[in-house]
Amino acid sequence: xxxxxxxxxxxxxxxxxxxxxxxxxxxxxxxxxxxxxxxxxxxxxxxxxxxxxxxxxxxxxxxxx
Amino acid sequence: xxxxxxxxxxxxxxxxxxxxxxxxxxxxxxxxxxxxxxxxxxxxxxxxxxxxxxxxxxxxxxxxxxxxxxxxxxxxxxxxxxxxxxxxxxxxxxxxxxxxxxxxxxxxxxxxxxxxxxxxxxxxxxxxxxxxxxxxxxxxxxxxxxxxxxxxxxxxxxxxxxxxxxxxxxxxxxxxxxxxxxxxxxxxxxxxxxxxxxxxxxxxxxxxxxxxxxxxxxxxxxxxxxxxxxxxxxxxxxxxxxxxxxxxxxxxxxx
Numbered sequence: 001x002x003x004x005x006x007x008x009x010x011x012x013x014x015x016x017x018x019x020x021x022x023x024x025x026x027x028x029x030x031x032x033x034x035x036x037x038x039x040x041x042x043x044x045x046x047x048x049x050x051x052x053x054x055x056x057x058x059x060x061x062x063x064x065x
Numbered sequence: 066x067x068x069x070x071x072x073x074x075x076x077x078x079x080x081x082x083x084x085x086x087x088x089x090x091x092x093x094x095x096x097x098x099x100x101x102x103x104x105x106x107x108x109x110x111x112x113x114x115x116x117x118x119x120x121x122x123x124x125x126x127x128x129x130x131x132x133x134x135x136x137x138x139x140x141x142x143x144x145x146x147x148x149x150x151x152x153x154x155x156x157x158x159x160x161x162x163x164x165x166x167x168x169x170x171x172x173x174x175x176x177x178x179x180x181x182x183x184x185x186x187x188x189x190x191x192x193x194x195x196x197x198x199x200x201x202x203x204x205x206x207x208x209x210x211x212x213x214x215x216x217x218x219x220x221x222x223x224x225x226x227x228x229x230x231x232x233x234x235x236x237x238x239x240x241x242x243x244x245x246x247x248x249x250x251x252x253x254x255x256x257x258x259x260x261x262x263x264x265x266x267x268x269x270x271x272x273x274x275x276x277x278x279x280x281x282x283x284x285x286x287x288x289x290x291x292x293x294x295x296x297x298x299x300x301x302x303x304x305x306x307x308x309x310x311x312x313x314x315x316x317x318x319x320x
Binding site: 008013 | 068091096099132138143146148155156165166171173176193199200201209216284288291307
C-alpha cells in the first residue's frame with residue numbers, strides 16, 4: 001500500500017533507513033537474548049547473570065530450567 | 066518530522082520506565098509465588114535445579130552454594146525487566162518507524178496504541194495460551210532447548226497471526242461495507258492461524274502432580290500481569306510522547 005498523503009511523524013522508509021533499522025533490531029535482540037536465554041555465552045560471566053535475572057526470566061514468561 | 070534516532074531514543078526511554086514498573090508489579094505480585102515454588106522445590110529434595118543441567122553448565126547447585134542469593138535475584142528481577150523493557154521499547158520504536166505509514170490512522174498516538182496491542186497479543190498472549198509460563202520447581206531441565214524453540218515459534222506465529230488478521234480484515238472490505246465484515250474476516254484469519262499452530266506444535270506438560278494448582282495459576286497470572294504492565298506502559302508511554310509531539314507541532318504552526 002503506498003503511503004497516503006498525510007502528516008505523520010516518521011520519515012519515509014528508504015533502503016538506508018531499513019538497513020539501520022534492521023541493525024538496531026539485531027543489537028536489541030542480543031540484549032533481549034542476554035535477559036531471556038543467555039547462559040554465559042554472551043555475558044561472559046559464567047552463570048552469574050543468568051542466575052541474577054532468574055526471577056525476571058520466569059515472570060516475563062520465558063521458559064527456564 | 067522526527068528522525069529515526071529520535072523515535073528510537075524515545076522507545077528506549079519509554080521501555081526502560083515500562084520495564085522498571087513491570088518489575089515493581091512482578092516484585093509485589095510475583096515474588097511471593099516464586100518464593101513459595103522454591104520452598105516446594107527445596108522441600109521436595111529439589112526435583113531439579115540449574116546445577117543438574119548438563120556438565121557444561123556451572124556446577125553450582127542452588128541449595129548448596131547459591132551463585133546469586135535470593136535477595137540478589139530479587140534485585141536482578143528489576144535488572145531483567147528493565148533490560149527487557151529497553152530491548153522491547155527499542156524494537157517497538159523501530160516497528161513504529163517502519164510500519165507507521167501503513168497504519169490507517171492519522172493519529173500517531175492511535176498508531177502506537179494499536180502496535181502495542183498487536184505486540185501484546187502476538188508476543189505475550191498467543192505464547193501464553195499454548196505454553197503458559199511455569200514457576201521454578203516446574204519443568205524438566207532436559208527439555209529446555211525444545212521448550213525454548215517452541216516458545217520462540219509461538220512468538221513468531223503470534224505476530225504472523227496478528228498480521229494475517231489485519232491483512233484479512235483489509236481484504237474482507239471488498240465483500241461489502243457491513244460493519245461486521247472486517248472484524249469477522251480479521252478475527253477468522255487470526256483464530257485459524259493460531260488454532261492450526263496450536264494443533265501442530267507439541268504439547269508440553271511438565272507440572273508435577275504434587276504441585277499446587279492454585280500456586281501454579283497465581284504465578285502464571287502474575288507473569289501475564291507483568292507483561293501486560295510492560296506492554297500497556299510501552300503503548301501509552303509512546304502514544305503520549307507522540308501526542309506531545311503533535312501538539313508542539315500544531316503550536317509551532319499556529320505561531
